Amino acid sequence: MGPQHPSTHGVLRLVLKLSGEKVVECIPVMGYLHRGLEKIFEWRTYHQGIRYADQADYVSNMLNEHAYAGAMEAIGGIEVPRRAEYLRVIVDELSRCASHLVWLGTYGLDVGATTPVLWCFRDREEILDMFEEICGSRMNFNYYRPGGLLYDFPPGLLSKLERFLVRYEKHIEEDYVTVLDQNEIFLERTMGVGVIPPDIAKAYGVTGPMLRGSGVDWDLRRDRPYSIYPELTTVKPVIATEGDAYARYRVRLGEMRLAIQIVRECIDRLPGGSVRARLGHVWKCPAGEAYYTVEGAKGETGVYMISDGRAPNPFRAKYRGPSFSNLQILPWLLRGRLVGDVVAILGSIDIVLGDVDR
């Protein structure tokens, strides 16, 4: 299967050894999108690196930027203004919604439903329009800065965002749930397919919605708090216990609802003030190293950065992509399954090949 196959996500290649209709062995072949991002981080200055962090998981760019900027701030001990932290959480959660919408649409295509993808991209376009107003770009935003954000939100955006959230909430409850949750074919193809027990999920280092779909209560927003998440009252991780593809679908849908709550709370409590700490014209990163993680749309997104204190670029920046770690479990999941379930299982992992190969 692959690398150019209608149902693979991106350019993943799967070598499948079959016995009749049963999968005996599956070897994922990666690297078709390996662009040498971590090496490029070493060649670019700290500010330029933010732009390249966008390219890793290109469906939820803001979250990668948060990890990269957060690592810089952790090394430099930079205090981020409170307004910037709130705005960061808002764009993070919107980015998570955009990512889950792409997943929901393409997963619908994987299991044979064409309508959800059209509806999901309708909502995603609205989110991207707002991102465009915020930072001038639909994708690959380059919005985070060490010590804050590039710009404040433009006037009128918050009310536009609130109006969008009302519409979006209605779409989730009326459209997506109706077209998928009451769809016999969708239920048949996802329930009991690709079951991951909690201990196996932990052993393989699976994170994010996949881990929570297996019933493990682990969410970095609560358990390794960063930004202003500990102050928010609405952050309650969504858990499902079955561990199958349907449970992961429910978790992601729940996260979309949760994101609406979080964004609303942030809008209500949004403080005034600056969005960027004063660092001077030439900011020099002190020597040190830090690992900063955020709860990405697909799992733990982290950047491990080492600075030698002299050069304008990081000595080393390791990007931990959640898709790569989540993909490790695929050979275990596919062993003994029917070949028809391969795409349903692969789709439920929600990989982005930019994140896998980097």
Place this chain on the structure above:
Amino acid sequence: MTIDETVEPRPIDFEHDVIQKRPITGQAGLGTPADARPTQGILASDDNIVFTTVQNLVNWARSRSPWPLGYGLACCAIEMMASAMSHHDLARFGAEVFRSSPRQADVMIVAGTVTHKMAPRLRRLYEQMPEPKWVIAMGNCASSGGEFWDSYATLQGVDTIVPVDVYVPGCPPRPEALTEGVLRLREKIARGG
């Protein structure tokens, strides 16, 4: 319209009924001004009689629905999907039928970074496409290497391995930009390119 049955039917006189009675208005095609003529080399009168060469007709027909090969590689693939979806709706220009098989495709939209590992596959897929075929390089990476200009793993522009007809700049290009690229390609095909 009622038919008067008392009048004797007569055969159509081409000179009298078609050409003399309704002369071709100016140089326009289908009643449009000359500068807005849809396709070069096609001359049409108001009563649906078209004068052209077979070559022009074939080019015109080809240009109206180029079927792309869905060759999404990286970030641009998401924008390519977005341009085919409900909001931007590439179907308005006949190019929404993304084929998974190169045998059924006319246009290869190379959307994203091409790495050295991917380059031989891309070349093979291009060779598997039947003639005539065109290539759109979508995004900076596919056009020239873009922001990965010094990466050890990426190809510096897809035109080093396949001939490219239309370059769409942007990182990633907006769906409107891709639509414009498809329209430019349509013009090129209609000109016989």
